Amino acid sequence: MTAIRAALGRCALAVALALPLAATGQSLAPPPAAASDNGLSLRPAMGWSSWSFVRRWPTEAKMKAQADALIASGLHEKGYVYVNLDDFYQKCDANGFVVDQYGRWAVDEAKFPSGIKALADYIHSKGLKFGFYVTPGIAKNAVTRNTPIEGTSYRAKDIADTTRQEKNYNCKNMYYIDYSKPGSQEFVNSWARQFADWGVDYLKIDGVGSHDIPDVRAWDRALRATGRPINYALSNNLAIADAPTWRQLANSWRTQGDVECYCGPGANGSGFPLTNWSKITSRFTSAANWQQYAGPGGWNDLDSLQIGNGDQIGLTSDQRRSHMTLWAMAASPLLIGSDLTQLTATDRAILGNERLIAVNQDGIAARRVVNSGNQQVWLKRQANGDTVIALFNTGTTGNQTVAVTWAQAGISGPARITDLWSGQSTGVVNGSYSVTLRPGETRLIRATPGDGGPAPQRYEAETATYSAGSTVDSNHAGFSGTGFVNTANAVGAYVEWTVSAPSAGDTAVTLRYANGTAAGRPMDIAVNGTVVAAGRAFDSTGTWTGWRDVTLTVPLKAGTNTVRATATTADGAPNLDYLERS
Structure with missing residues (x-):
């Protein structure tokens, strides 16, 4: 984090990190519910996740290689610290998930011969944090075997609602848990303890819908009870009507479906491209709709960053900078989805731009003030009185001249402009700011009130x-x-x-x-x-x-x-x- 600490002074962020959101002067309605008080994710999580690139074929060797690459790239010094193992680490048979003696998913030893704890230990030895994955419910095999619930006299059949099957993307065959039955919370507690013993620092619960609020609540209790700090993330495409509940219980929540296009040449649409521009631009509306719910302790998750492997990822360099800019302005978690072992120099510079990271980590979700055709303008006011403004041309053809008035931005008088992608001062502007942008291009600026004297x-x-x-x-x-x-x-x-x-x-x-x-x-x-x-x-x-x-x-x-x-x-x-x- 040395580089980030240095960036904070240059980006006037130190004060913002020390103040509550209300002190920033941003015009936001107060969140309708308090954020999770588990003390975690006071700023959006940063790291890497296996799903986008590794997809259905994670292995111990692949995870270690990505952790090594995160270190070698220098991105860990910028704050990218999580290495998250997503789905398809489990072992399945014809009836769904193979389970251990207490009804919990068994790990596929062919993929992870040393076990999950050994993998977590390896990642921790690099100074990184380890993330893991689960979905709600209890496995059919646990119910068929009627496995005991660890530390209790209850068994799987005592808590399973076999009339309903939970959503699951891998082995399927997951029954709902009836939380009115004794032993239900204890089963989730047992699973959470296992994860904590393995060294999990981040847990993604996938396939969550509004009907799973009892599971979300049970996992929140269970993770707290372990005594281990575990960043708690919900996925995916959660209902905005229940945003106060997600905010109260979790540290982040996916606001849409997957950002991946599943349009690659491999099995299940794997391989490059990983995404496309329409998948990115669809996030503008969800980021605007969910903006009021983000804040220290809980964040609107726009999904993984599809940046790292050049144009083959499915986005041009302009589009990738716009992608990074939106995620930074929205204060979304920054979880890279690309192959870290093949980072391009261009993308390393995008992901490692300290000024962009500082905008993401300031703890403020920007609001949209212009939404006209292919023109978008977003802004947020920071603790020191500066306003950060992002201007976008979201089109795929034709240049656009995008503008914002100082009245829209809440700025009175002149303001000195700094381009946050380049770090260059571009002079003093009165009244409004405009820029002509290529298709998919963005401009991210900091407007500092006053003329500020001669530019450095x-x-x-x-x-x-x-x-x-x-x-x-x-x-x-x-x-x-x-x-x-x-x-x-x-x-x-x-x-x-x-x-x-x-x-x-x-x-x-x-x-x-x-x-x-x-x-x-x-x-x-x-x-x-x-x-x-x-x-x-x-x-x-x-x-x-x-x-x-x-x-x-x-x-x-x-x-x-x-x-x-x-x-x-x-x-x-x-x-x-x-x-x-x-």
Whole structure:
């Protein structure tokens, strides 16, 4: 999370994270019911889920490979921490789920030879969290065998309603549980204890409908009783009429059916493409309808992020950025559905954009203020008074000029605009903001009230002068511009920027750097040939994707200046991304 912590300062999020939703000044009706008080998911969950890509063929090896890739990609440092095993890990026979001695689903040992606990332990060893899957009810095989309910004198037949079958997508043959019967809650408790013993950190209950509210309530009680913090997610296409109940009992709830198109060439529509644009654009309406129910502790889940494997996933790069933007604005959980072992550089940058993640993690679900044809505008007010605004062209042909007035946004006077995808300041705007967008394109901006004085000037390291042996690299995500400078590991290695100043005087400059080693990499900072900060500390950032800012005040003359950062140890300088003058 080092990179996210750094981003919070740049994105003015720290205050938002410390304040309740009401303090943000957003115009929202109060939620009709209190959020779950289990203390979990104060911000939307982030991670990866097996369903979209792995689909019906999960294995222990595949899950470990995805966990390894989440680490290798650096996305875990951005906050993506859950590795969630979805459906089809179970063992089935002709009568449905094979069960253990207490009537609970048996794991297919051919797919998971080491067992679920060993898999969870492996994922935990990586500093990640493990998610799991279940559906409501009790298996037909448990009832046929009349298995005992662990720790009680009751048996499966005592609690099963065999006149009704629950929805299940795999082995089917799940009976309803009659919660008026003694032993019913104890059966769910037994299952929850097993999951907790295995090390489950996130539980998705699938196939939930309004008729399953007794199950949802029973699982809420059971998960709390384990004493283990388990993020509680409901799926899918839940009824908005029962939104107050979902909010009271769970940490997230799916607002629509699956985002996957099931239109790939493999069995059951598996393989690429995983989705299509219409599946994404259908989420705009549900996000608007459900907006009032989201808040700390409970989130509207728009389903998995179909980003990671380039255009083959079924979306263009513009559409994937719009996909990420909507999920961020809606404060939806960010659970990647693609193959993490084959991430493209473009998609790694989309998923790892700290400014987008900060918008998602601010704890505010945006509201829609423009919905006209292919034009959409969404906005949310943050704790520091900034307004984050997303503009979309949802069409598949033709450019659209999309606009929002400051009256619609609740902004009085001028506002300084920052493009949150690029991080660039685009100047001061009065009255309204408009942009011409390609089909499927989005623009995400932060509007800061007032003219804010002169805009900061950014100077990328890759366009600066640097010492021999230095290279411009792009292999560590999260940088600005086209790359960063990796200097030679030597005393005297340097990067020098040519910086303009409108007038003479002391000026704040910020150097953005990453130092993935355990030791500091101090540098001398010289202005116009004179050292003004000797041995300035550039401490470890934990990883090479953990970018951090160091700000210092230096004397500049009016006009052109040189600012040089020079390594003072044999390890050389840290990786340098840019210099920014206030």
